[in-house]
Amino acid sequence: MKIPDKYMxxxxxxxxxxxxxxxxxxxxxxxxxxxxxxRPYAMRYEPAFRRTYVDKIPGLSETERVGxxxxxxxxxxxxxxxxEAGFTGEYLSELCDPAINLDLAASILKARVMVDGSWDxxxxxxxxxxMGNRRPPYRNAYYVLSVYEHAEMxx
Numbered sequence: 548m549k550i551p552d553k554y555m556x557x558x559x560x561x562x563x564x565x566x567x568x569x570x571x572x573x574x575x576x577x578x579x580x581x582x583x584x585x586r587p588y589a590m591r592y593e594p595a596f597r598r599t600y601v602d603k604i605p606g607l608s609e610t611e612r613v614g615x616x617x618x619x620x621x622x623x624x625x626x627x628x629x630x631e632a633g634f635t636g637e638y639l640s641e642l643c644d645p646a647i648n649l650d651l652a653a654s655i656l657k658a659r660v661m662v663d664g665s666w667d668x669x670x671x672x673x674x675x676x677x678m679g680n681r682r683p684p685y686r687n688a689y690y691v692l693s694v695y696e697h698a699e700m701x702x
Contacts, residue, residue: 548700550576551585554621557649565653568666577698578656578670581690582623587645592617593625601627614639621645622652632658667691 550558550572558575561567568574583589597616601607607615615626619642626639632655634642642648652673660669663682671685679686 548576548580550579550701554579554585554645554649557646561649561653564650565657567653567656567660571698573701574666574694574698576701577694577696579621580697580700581694583621585621587621587648588643589621589623590617590619590640590643591623596625596627611639619643620648622648624648624652624655628655670694 558579559572562570562572562575568578579585592613593616597612601612601615604612604615615630617639618625619629619639624642626642629639629642629651632651634647634651636642636647642651656669656673659672660666662668662672662677668680668682668685670691671680671687674690675685675687685691
């Protein structure tokens, strides 16, 4: 398998600009494949996430609540995570733009690796937050394994 041509230069740029995944292009591709299978308009609403986190935030419009409870784009960035990471776009659907999505996701992953210096831990925290993913064994180790398995398809 190979990275779709239309994303290759963008993936390389973001990976190197943010110094993520030790420059392993196949691992980055496996990460995108795991999250969306290269579908830039992929989105998934997560009502349990909304009840647990978003509904506790006062002053949000219904549109913003739904957007923050949805994962968006190539790397399925949760709207709430995007806002916490400084995304200021008027609409969270802007996260479906591959350039915006890959740039923000790479910066979020880079911040996650700063916790313990581990890419495995960073991927676990990217996917499942910090609860149960601060140190091995990670609560969602299956996700990390899936990224590595998909990476092998790009080698």
